[in-house]
Amino acid sequence: MLDTKIFTPGQTSATGFAGLRAVLRDPLSGWPASLFEGEPLDYKLGPVRSIDTPRPEDVALVLLDQRDAFRRSPMVRLMLGRAMGDGLIIADGESWRLQRSIAAPVFRHSELKKLVPIFDVAARRMTADLGAGGEIAVLEPLTAATLDVIIESLFGDVALDRAAISRDVAHFLNVGGVPHLFDVLGLPAWVPRPGRGSSNAAARRLRKTSAQVLAKKRAEGGGGGAMTDHLLAATDPETGQGLSDAQLVDAVMTFVGAGHETTSVALSWTLWLLAARPELQEQLRAEGQALGDAIEADDLAYLDLHTRVIQEAMRLYPPVVSVLRQATRPVEMSGRHLRKGDFVNLITIAMHRNPDHWPDPDRFDPDRFLPEAVKARHRFAYLPFGGGATMCIGWKLALMEATVLLARLVQGFEVAAIPGAPPPYPTVRITMRPDNGMRLRLTPRGTL
Ligand code: HEM
Numbered sequence: 001m002l003d004t005k006i007f008t009p010g011q012t013s014a015t016g017f018a019g020l021r022a023v024l025r026d027p028l029s030g031w032p033a034s035l036f037e038g039e040p041l042d043y044k045l046g047p048v049r050s051i052d053t054p055r056p057e058d059v060a061l062v063l064l065d066q067r068d069a070f071r072r073s074p075m076v077r078l079m080l081g082r083a084m085g086d087g088l089i090i091a092d093g094e095s096w097r098l099q100r101s102i103a104a105p106v107f108r109h110s111e112l113k114k115l116v117p118i119f120d121v122a123a124r125r126m127t128a129d130l131g132a133g134g135e136i137a138v139l140e141p142l143t144a145a146t147l148d149v150i151i152e153s154l155f156g157d158v159a160l161d162r163a164a165i166s167r168d169v170a171h172f173l174n175v176g177g178v179p180h181l182f183d184v185l186g187l188p189a190w191v192p193r194p195g196r197g198s199s200n201a202a203a204r205r206l207r208k209t210s211a212q213v214l215a216k217k218r219a220e221g222g223g224g225g226a227m228t229d230h231l232l233a234a235t236d237p238e239t240g241q242g243l244s245d246a247q248l249v250d251a252v253m254t255f256v257g258a259g260h261e262t263t264s265v266a267l268s269w270t271l272w273l274l275a276a277r278p279e280l281q282e283q284l285r286a287e288g289q290a291l292g293d294a295i296e297a298d299d300l301a302y303l304d305l306h307t308r309v310i311q312e313a314m315r316l317y318p319p320v321v322s323v324l325r326q327a328t329r330p331v332e333m334s335g336r337h338l339r340k341g342d343f344v345n346l347i348t349i350a351m352h353r354n355p356d357h358w359p360d361p362d363r364f365d366p367d368r369f370l371p372e373a374v375k376a377r378h379r380f381a382y383l384p385f386g387g388g389a390t391m392c393i394g395w396k397l398a399l400m401e402a403t404v405l406l407a408r409l410v411q412g413f414e415v416a417a418i419p420g421a422p423p424p425y426p427t428v429r430i431t432m433r434p435d436n437g438m439r440l441r442l443t444p445r446g447t448l
Helices: 017-027 033-037 056-065 074-084 094-105 109-113 117-131 139-155 162-176 195-218 227-233 245-259 263-277 278-287 297-302 304-316 371-375 397-412
Strands: 043-046 049-053 070-072 134-137 322-327 329-333 337-338 343-347 413-416 426-429 431-434 438-444
Touching: 033 195, 049 371, 056 322, 056 329, 056 343, 056 431, 070 074, 074 195, 074 245, 074 322, 094 109, 094 227, 094 245, 109 397, 117 139, 117 397, 139 162, 139 227, 139 245, 139 263, 139 397, 162 195, 162 245, 162 263, 195 245, 227 245, 245 263, 263 278, 263 304, 263 397, 263 413, 263 431, 278 304, 278 397, 278 413, 297 397, 304 397, 337 438
Parallel strands: 049 343
Antiparallel strands: 043 049, 070 322, 134 438, 322 343, 329 337, 413 438, 426 431
């Protein structure tokens, strides 16, 4: 059976700043094994107190019951704000409320159904590009496909230099995706972060491109059916206010940044798990055999096993390994007294492997997501998309898109591990990616 526990907690022995650096670079081996058994971890960095918790009860408290006692961590703003401004994933308070209220209709199921043809075109382009298969680092073509999807969904059929965008997004997330020591220490944004210059330049280029496309659309009077056409025209039902030009750029940058690599990373881990399970690939093919030349929104209703496989892959390898919040007033959390300014890090990956909620937690078993199994679990034992009011706005889009991409991949190819190759290592760079780009052997089915 495949050993899915490819990381070993409790490996970082360095202390002080050296230890902190090591944990920032590789949190999975820095976190102690006890965290994965359900024990919160309490620590202090100078004046900063932080609690890492894998407990669903703490998630319920932080994201739901006492939500008003917490805000997003300023560290996330310091890392992502250079590209995403005060976008939805960074904002708090009234700015968050306005942006969420304006963006929510764009992510309604009825709107998302219209995007399925975009998902399918990207999926077919990707499988055509994979051509004769071979030993391939699949993360790159998957990321190209999910970037295509988000750009097309946001802008419609606008001519853009997608290769340049893709390079800049990847560079920004790669270099800027590791928390800088200065971010952790809370140094203000104007203090230059050594090593961050080129990722700042990438963020500036991306914002400029977004602003140009939005300005062109505004000048043309909008009216198209793409997401940005809706965002340009939408107003908040409570105040009648629309998004400013800067907020529109923030929104585009946020949806591009938050909405493509997350999905491709999830799919890369899904394929790795499937590589060890040829019989499950057969079952997926059987489920998808009635799919025609074009996948329609209604087809997704019967691709249940596809969805369960993706959900279970995101349990074992959640693309976002933790959700960070800071207390804005004193609050009690599972017997601990949190003071204003204390941090709480909800450690998704540890929660997802806690044996109290997930029997035999390292086993890959998509049946954990059958409806009766889901009903029997704590609702916050599974947190790949966060929870409460700030739950990922794109979760349904991501699942629908991933289902279509997976269906086309397994219909087109047999997926297998490369014999003798070491397993991938999950590196945390905003998302949790395979360090080897997920090298797998793809064999076109027609040639089997
Ligand atoms: C597998 C794919 C995805 C994963 C694992 C994922 C994960 C998450 C998580 C964990 C959060 C919560 C962050 C927090 O509470 O601080 C979040 C929020 C968010 N995600 Fe996603 N996401 C995915 C796909 C997408 C897509 C496709 C989009 C947009 C097109 C998107 C846009 C956002 C936005 C805007 C937020 C902030 C929501 C708010 O605070 O109101 N995500 N996502």
